[in-house]
Amino acid sequence: MADSATTRTLNVGVIGYGLSATIFHIPFITITPTLRLHSILxxxxxxxxxxAPRDHPNIKHFTSLDQFLADADLDLVVITxxxxxxxPFAQQALQAGKHIFVEKPFVPSVAEAETLISIAKAKGRLICVYQNRRWDSDFLTVQKLLADGKTLGRIVEFETHFDRFRLQKPVNWKASLGMDQGGSALYDLGTHLIDQVYVLFGMPRGVFATFANQLDGVLSGPQQPDLTPDSITVQLFYDNGLVVFVRSAVASAEVHQPRFRIRGTKGSYRKTGLDSQEPQLKSGMKTSDASFGREAPEWNGWLTTVDDNGNLHEQECPNVEPETYRKIYALFGEALIRNSEEDVPVxxxxxxxxxxxxxxxxxSxxxxxQIDLS
Structure with a gap:
């Protein structure tokens, strides 16, 4: 394999060549010193x-999963x-002795996740899940605000959104994939939002959720047990009294879409607009561009604090210096070189x-x- 002490690089093979591979993975594989793009299936x-053969003529190309995984030089499989x-792809890759990097949602069920974790442990391989939005600049800003515990005080309410105005139904695989297969707004955008909440606050005590098809005017419930939602509202309850609202909608006609609203005992924070990296990547911007990951000042958040006399003070709150999605690949590459599960970023x-x-x-x-998770 390619992870020798002399080269200190790993050969990466990518399964799939759609938007995920071409926009979110290959550009970052090619700039990560510990990794080398080796093959595409x-x-x-x-x-x-x-x-893929036209765009990347100098690497290996496969049309068969068995032949792809049989390559002894392949170290890491990226599933897009x-x-x-x-x-099934992750299971087969692990059994072939490969490390894996899996797009979100990881798998459709807890049971499948447990199975893959067990196989990875038995094979001595590492798994990372591509929750790239842990490196959104606005989320990193929220992490910083919450980390000191002083600026906002004890957090009592946390609201996180991923809303859009899209009244046309998707025409790709997302149009037909049910929740049992990892489809719907819950597994797509909801996975990002819930993962960020999990990073900040851990596991909740209870969960209450309402799903809807806003385009069809249908709500979830006993009469619609198999509804595949395009919009979700999930409430998460914590033992310290914190309530979290996770929301994603397709019928949100806003110029400045809500992103975060946080209320604490000493202040509050609000932010509109989504992280800039995805549209920048789709537009063709290079990850090396000085503007990559940076937002225009008009999208700055707003911070309100309370002084000792109870007076309110509002000020702009720009995002922290962006680390960008380069970070998740850099960290996983380092974890692979050290074969250290503790260092896997997700x-x-x-x-x-x-x-x-x-x-x-x-x-729910x-x-x-309400479903109890305690």
Whole structure:
């Protein structure tokens, strides 16, 4: 394998060659010193507008998973295909002795996550889940505000949004994939939001959720047990009295879409607009560009604090210096070189915990009752 003491690099193979691979993974693999793009598995490159052999002529290309995994030089497999394929591909890659990096959502169920964790442990391989939005600049700013415990005081309410105005239904695989296969707004954008809450506050005590198809005007409940939502509202309750609201909607006609609203005993913070990295990458901006990951001042957050006399003071709160999505690959590359599970930036065990919250939300939306996780 390529992780020798002399080269200190790992050979990376990517399964899939769609938006995820071309925008969110390959650009970062190619700039990570510990990694080398080695191969791509694309089932039908000749039938695709995006042809991996054409775009990357100097690496290996495969159309068969068995042949791809049989390559002894392959160290790390990056799975960028739709969610229902994650478990079988990950399972086969681990059994072939490869480390794996899996797009979110990790897998559709806690049971599947547990199975992959067990296989990885038995094989001595590492799993990382691509929760890249832990490196959104606005989220890093929130982390900093909460870390000192002084600026906002004890947090009593935390609201996180991923809202859009999209009245057209998707036409790709997202249009037909049910929640049992890792589809819906809950597993797509909801996974990002719940993962960020988990990073900040850990596992909640209870979960209450409402799902909706805003485009069809349908709510979840006992009469709609198999609803695949395009919009979600999830409440998470913590023992210290904190209440978290996780919201994603498709019928939100806002110029400045809400992102964060945080209320504490000493102040509050509000932020609109989404992190800039995804649109920048889609527009063709290079990760080396000085503007990458930076937002215009008009999207600055606002911080309100309370002085000793009870007076309120409001000020702009720009994002912290961006670390960008380069960080998740850099950290995982270093963890792989050291073969250190403790250093994996988003371990499978954390993704499994997020799936526990997701499964509780699904049960709550179906039964219209709060689910206890304590």
């Amino acid at each position: 694309q089932r039908n490159p000749s039938e695709s507008k995006q042809s 295909t739709p969610p229902q394929t994650h478990f 371990p499978a065990s954390q993704a499994r915990d997020v799936l526990r919250i997701i499964e509780a939300a699904k049960e 939306a179906k039964t219209r009752r």
